Amino acid sequence: MTEKRTVCKNDILKQLYFQENLSCVDLSIIIEKSFPLTQKLIEELVADNLVTETGYAVSSGGRRPLTYAIQRNVMYMVAVAMDQFVTKIAVIDMQNHLVSSVTRIFLSLTETHSALQVLIDNIAGAIDTSGIPKEKFIGIGIGMPGFIDVKKGINYSFLSLPDNESITKHMAFQLGLPVFIDNDSSLIALAELRFGAAKGARNAMVINIGWGVGLGLILNGALYRGHEGFAGEFSHIPLFLNGKLCWCGKAGCLETETSLLLIKERAIEGINSGRVSRLNTLSLENHETAYQELIKAVQEGDQFTIELFSKAGYNIGKGVAVLIHLLNPQKIILSGRGSAAGKIWEAPIQQALNEHCIRRLFQNTNIEISVLGLEAQLIGAAALVMENYNEISFLKEETTGFELSQL
Amino acid sequence: MTEKRTVCKNDILKQLYFQENLSCVDLSIIIEKSFPLTQKLIEELVADNLVTETGYAVSSGGRRPLTYAIQRNVMYMVAVAMDQFVTKIAVIDMQNHLVSSVTRIFLSLTETHSALQVLIDNIAGAIDTSGIPKEKFIGIGIGMPGFIDVKKGINYSFLSLPDNESITKHMAFQLGLPVFIDNDSSLIALAELRFGAAKGARNAMVINIGWGVGLGLILNGALYRGHEGFAGEFSHIPLFLNGKLCWCGKAGCLETETSLLLIKERAIEGINSGRVSRLNTLSLENHETAYQELIKAVQEGDQFTIELFSKAGYNIGKGVAVLIHLLNPQKIILSGRGSAAGKIWEAPIQQALNEHCIRRLFQNTNIEISVLGLEAQLIGAAALVMENYNEISFLKEETTGFELSQL
DNA sequence: AAAACTTTTTTAATTATTTAACAAGTTTGT
DNA sequence: ACAAACTTGTTAAATAATTAAAAAAGTTTT
Incomplete structure (x- = not known):
C-alpha cells in the first residue's frame, strides 16, 4: 500500500x-x-x-x-564513471559530496568477461570500505561509452553478456542494489543540467570533448535518449568529404576531423615534421600524460597547440551548426575533459556558426564552457540514481529485499 | 473558480x-x-x-x-493552411470532419500588409457562412511557412507587423477568438502524430516534402519546437560541398540538392536537352500543374521522372542519416505533397542510410509514407487548436468574452 | 458445461487535497 | 513614517479523489 x-x-x-x-x-x-x-x-x-x-x-x-x-547522511549512492581504460568509483551523499576518495581502477572495457566481474567486485569493495550500512545505499549509477539501451540495461558495444542478458539485472542481483547505466555523454549532460552550466535550461546540447566527441541532449528539460537509447551519436554524422575511413566503417565522420585523440596525433606529426612547440614529445605517448601536456600547452599559450585546438574547434562548430538547425537549443555547453582548454574553443566554434548557420538561428544560442569538467561524469552517475528515485523508493516499500529482477 | x-x-x-x-x-x-x-x-x-x-x-x-x-457539433474550430501562394480555410468539427467545402484563396505571403487583412477577412467570412453560432468556435489554428515563434505568435519571415507585434494577438483581437500559429511542417507532424502514420509514436521525424523540404520533430511523444520555436530547419543543414548558393545565403544546403522545386527544374532542363519522357513541358511551367504532372509521371512509371525522384530521395536520405544519428527515432514519415509519389521514395532513402548510417542505429527505424498527404496541414491546424484546449477552456470559464490579450 | 480467470462496472468507506480566511513579516512608494 | 501590496505561514472546514470489496459480464480452460 x-x-x-x-x-x-x-x-x-x-x-x-x-x-x-x-x-x-x-x-x-x-x-x-x-x-x-x-x-x-x-x-x-x-x-x-x-x-x-x-x-x-x-x-x-x-x-x-x-x-x-x-540531510546528507540520509541515503547514499555509488557513482561509477568508466572510459575505455580507467574506471572511477565513488560513494556520494545527498549533498553530492564524495564520502571518501575516488577509487581508480585500470579496466580495459574490451576484455569483456573478466572486466564485468572486476567492476562488480570493486563496487562491492567500495561499499564495504565506506563503512556505511548497505541499507542506506539506494542504488548504483554507471556511465560508460558505447551503444546503451538504458531501459534494458544492455551495452551493445562493451561488457555484453551472453544472450544479450541485461548487465544491470546481472549486477543488481550480485550486488543487491538497483543498478542504472547510461552513456557517458548522456550522464555528463545530466550533470550539466542538474548542477552545471545547463542548470534550469529546457533545451541544451552538451558536447563531450574527450578522446572521441560525444553529445548529450537536453530537450524539453529532460535528457533525451531516443527510441532505443542511442540518441546523440554526434561523432559519426557524415559531415566531411575527406574520404578518411573512420573505425565505425564509414568515411567522413565528424570524429575523423575532431577529437583529443586527433589533436594528439596531429601534434606528434607536427613535431616530427619540425614544428616549433612547447610540447614534449615524450609525454604525448601515453594518453593520460598527453592530455595533461596538451592542456598545459594551451594554457601557456603555445601557438602550435592552439592552432590544433582551433582547427578541431572549428570542425566541432560545423557539427554544432547542424545541431542548431535541427534543434534550436538555448545553450551549447562544452564539457568533458577537453573543456579544460577553456575559452580557446569559443572563437573557432563561433566562426563555424557564422559560416554555416542561419543568423536568426544562432544569434540567441549561447556557447558555454563547463565548470564541472572531469567531475561531470561521476556527478551525472549519481544524479542518474536520483532521477530514478521514484521507482527505487516504491520498490523499497514493496519488498524489504528489493525486487531486483525488475531493474 | x-x-x-x-x-x-x-x-x-x-x-x-x-x-x-x-x-x-x-x-x-x-x-x-x-x-x-x-x-x-x-x-x-x-x-x-x-x-x-x-x-x-x-x-x-x-x-x-x-x-x-x-458529439461532433459540440465545438468547432477554423483550420488555416497556408503556403507561399495558396491559403486554405476550413471549418472543422469535433470528429475532424469538414463542415463545408474548403475555401481556397490566392494570397501571396510576401505582400505583407494587405495579406494579413485579407486573411482575417476570409476567416471571418468562413465563420459567417458556416452558419454556426460564433460561441461554438473554440479557436483558429494556422499553419504557415517561415520562422515562427509559437509562444509570441510572430512569424519572422512573413506577415510581420510593425514593432514585432504578435499576429496571433492582432488576429484574436479582430476575430474575437483565440488564434494559434505554427510552422507548416510542425503542423504536418502534429497531424501525423495524432491521426496519421506516427500515431502513438514517441519519437518520429516527419519530413515535409514540398516545394522545399521541411521537418517536424516528434520527441518524447510531443511536438518539439526548440528554444525559440525554430527547430526542424532541416533544409538548410550544410550537408553538401556542391558550392551551390542557396537563397538563405549559405552554400551546400540540403535544399540545394532536393525538393520538388529542384525536381521540376531538373525535369525542364532534362527535356530541353533531349531526354525522352512522358512529361509535358507545358504543364511544368505552373507550380500546381507541374506538381500534378510529376506525380502522374511517377505513377505511370516514367523512367526519367523516377530517376529525378530517386536522386532527390537519396539526398533526403543523407539528411535522414544525420537525423538518425542524432535522434534515434522510431519512425521516419514522408509527408507533405511529395508523399503522393509513394513508395518511390523508400528505396533511395534506404540506400542512403545503408551508406551513411551506422547499422545498429537504423535497423529498427521504419520509413513510412503518409496517408494523410495534402490534408495533413489542415488537420494539423485543427489539432493545434485542440492541443491548446486546456487553456482555451480555462479562459472561457474566466471571462465570457475571452481574455484575448493573453493569447 | 462448469470452473477459473479477466475485464469492466458499481458502490461505500476512507483518505487526500484544496480552499478560504486569517495572521505575520518585508518591501515599495508616497 | 505609514499605508498598500505582496509573500509566506497557519488552521479548520469543505471538497475531491482513491481504495477496496463485490457484482456483473465476458472468455478461456478443463
Missing part, C-alpha cells in the same frame, strides 16, 4: 537533492501540490530528521521564506 | 477528439485519474449531451467495454 503522501515525500527528497535550500513555496510549485500539504509533509520530514531547516532566504518583497535541505 | 472536475472533463473531451471510441478504462488511464472518478465525469458529460455512448467494443478477455465519442 503505497500511500500517496509517501510518494510526495520522496519527491520532495528528490527535489532537495537536486536543489539545496528550497523554500516551502518553491517546493509546492515544483511538486505541483498545494502549499498547506507541502508544508505538512516537510514538517513530517523534519520531524523524522530527513530534512533540516537551513535558515531564512532573502525576501522577494514579502515575508522571508524558511528554506530546507536534505 | 475553476473546478478541478471541469478541468478533467475538458481533458476527457480533448482526448475524445484525438481518439474516437475510447472506453472508460482507457480514459481513466490516459487522464491519470481513478476509474470511479472518470466514470462519474463521463456520466455527466453524457447527461449534458457532449458525449455519446458508441456501443460495446470487443472484449479483451473480460466484460465488453462501453465506448464513448465526443
Whole structure:
C-alpha cells in the first residue's frame, strides 16, 4: 500500500537533492501540490530528521521564506564513471559530496568477461570500505561509452553478456542494489543540467570533448535518449568529404576531423615534421600524460597547440551548426575533459556558426564552457540514481529485499 | 473558480477528439485519474449531451467495454493552411470532419500588409457562412511557412507587423477568438502524430516534402519546437560541398540538392536537352500543374521522372542519416505533397542510410509514407487548436468574452 | 458445461487535497 | 513614517479523489 503522501515525500527528497535550500513555496510549485500539504509533509520530514531547516532566504518583497535541505547522511549512492581504460568509483551523499576518495581502477572495457566481474567486485569493495550500512545505499549509477539501451540495461558495444542478458539485472542481483547505466555523454549532460552550466535550461546540447566527441541532449528539460537509447551519436554524422575511413566503417565522420585523440596525433606529426612547440614529445605517448601536456600547452599559450585546438574547434562548430538547425537549443555547453582548454574553443566554434548557420538561428544560442569538467561524469552517475528515485523508493516499500529482477 | 472536475472533463473531451471510441478504462488511464472518478465525469458529460455512448467494443478477455465519442457539433474550430501562394480555410468539427467545402484563396505571403487583412477577412467570412453560432468556435489554428515563434505568435519571415507585434494577438483581437500559429511542417507532424502514420509514436521525424523540404520533430511523444520555436530547419543543414548558393545565403544546403522545386527544374532542363519522357513541358511551367504532372509521371512509371525522384530521395536520405544519428527515432514519415509519389521514395532513402548510417542505429527505424498527404496541414491546424484546449477552456470559464490579450 | 480467470462496472468507506480566511513579516512608494 | 501590496505561514472546514470489496459480464480452460 503505497500511500500517496509517501510518494510526495520522496519527491520532495528528490527535489532537495537536486536543489539545496528550497523554500516551502518553491517546493509546492515544483511538486505541483498545494502549499498547506507541502508544508505538512516537510514538517513530517523534519520531524523524522530527513530534512533540516537551513535558515531564512532573502525576501522577494514579502515575508522571508524558511528554506530546507536534505540531510546528507540520509541515503547514499555509488557513482561509477568508466572510459575505455580507467574506471572511477565513488560513494556520494545527498549533498553530492564524495564520502571518501575516488577509487581508480585500470579496466580495459574490451576484455569483456573478466572486466564485468572486476567492476562488480570493486563496487562491492567500495561499499564495504565506506563503512556505511548497505541499507542506506539506494542504488548504483554507471556511465560508460558505447551503444546503451538504458531501459534494458544492455551495452551493445562493451561488457555484453551472453544472450544479450541485461548487465544491470546481472549486477543488481550480485550486488543487491538497483543498478542504472547510461552513456557517458548522456550522464555528463545530466550533470550539466542538474548542477552545471545547463542548470534550469529546457533545451541544451552538451558536447563531450574527450578522446572521441560525444553529445548529450537536453530537450524539453529532460535528457533525451531516443527510441532505443542511442540518441546523440554526434561523432559519426557524415559531415566531411575527406574520404578518411573512420573505425565505425564509414568515411567522413565528424570524429575523423575532431577529437583529443586527433589533436594528439596531429601534434606528434607536427613535431616530427619540425614544428616549433612547447610540447614534449615524450609525454604525448601515453594518453593520460598527453592530455595533461596538451592542456598545459594551451594554457601557456603555445601557438602550435592552439592552432590544433582551433582547427578541431572549428570542425566541432560545423557539427554544432547542424545541431542548431535541427534543434534550436538555448545553450551549447562544452564539457568533458577537453573543456579544460577553456575559452580557446569559443572563437573557432563561433566562426563555424557564422559560416554555416542561419543568423536568426544562432544569434540567441549561447556557447558555454563547463565548470564541472572531469567531475561531470561521476556527478551525472549519481544524479542518474536520483532521477530514478521514484521507482527505487516504491520498490523499497514493496519488498524489504528489493525486487531486483525488475531493474 | 475553476473546478478541478471541469478541468478533467475538458481533458476527457480533448482526448475524445484525438481518439474516437475510447472506453472508460482507457480514459481513466490516459487522464491519470481513478476509474470511479472518470466514470462519474463521463456520466455527466453524457447527461449534458457532449458525449455519446458508441456501443460495446470487443472484449479483451473480460466484460465488453462501453465506448464513448465526443458529439461532433459540440465545438468547432477554423483550420488555416497556408503556403507561399495558396491559403486554405476550413471549418472543422469535433470528429475532424469538414463542415463545408474548403475555401481556397490566392494570397501571396510576401505582400505583407494587405495579406494579413485579407486573411482575417476570409476567416471571418468562413465563420459567417458556416452558419454556426460564433460561441461554438473554440479557436483558429494556422499553419504557415517561415520562422515562427509559437509562444509570441510572430512569424519572422512573413506577415510581420510593425514593432514585432504578435499576429496571433492582432488576429484574436479582430476575430474575437483565440488564434494559434505554427510552422507548416510542425503542423504536418502534429497531424501525423495524432491521426496519421506516427500515431502513438514517441519519437518520429516527419519530413515535409514540398516545394522545399521541411521537418517536424516528434520527441518524447510531443511536438518539439526548440528554444525559440525554430527547430526542424532541416533544409538548410550544410550537408553538401556542391558550392551551390542557396537563397538563405549559405552554400551546400540540403535544399540545394532536393525538393520538388529542384525536381521540376531538373525535369525542364532534362527535356530541353533531349531526354525522352512522358512529361509535358507545358504543364511544368505552373507550380500546381507541374506538381500534378510529376506525380502522374511517377505513377505511370516514367523512367526519367523516377530517376529525378530517386536522386532527390537519396539526398533526403543523407539528411535522414544525420537525423538518425542524432535522434534515434522510431519512425521516419514522408509527408507533405511529395508523399503522393509513394513508395518511390523508400528505396533511395534506404540506400542512403545503408551508406551513411551506422547499422545498429537504423535497423529498427521504419520509413513510412503518409496517408494523410495534402490534408495533413489542415488537420494539423485543427489539432493545434485542440492541443491548446486546456487553456482555451480555462479562459472561457474566466471571462465570457475571452481574455484575448493573453493569447 | 462448469470452473477459473479477466475485464469492466458499481458502490461505500476512507483518505487526500484544496480552499478560504486569517495572521505575520518585508518591501515599495508616497 | 505609514499605508498598500505582496509573500509566506497557519488552521479548520469543505471538497475531491482513491481504495477496496463485490457484482456483473465476458472468455478461456478443463
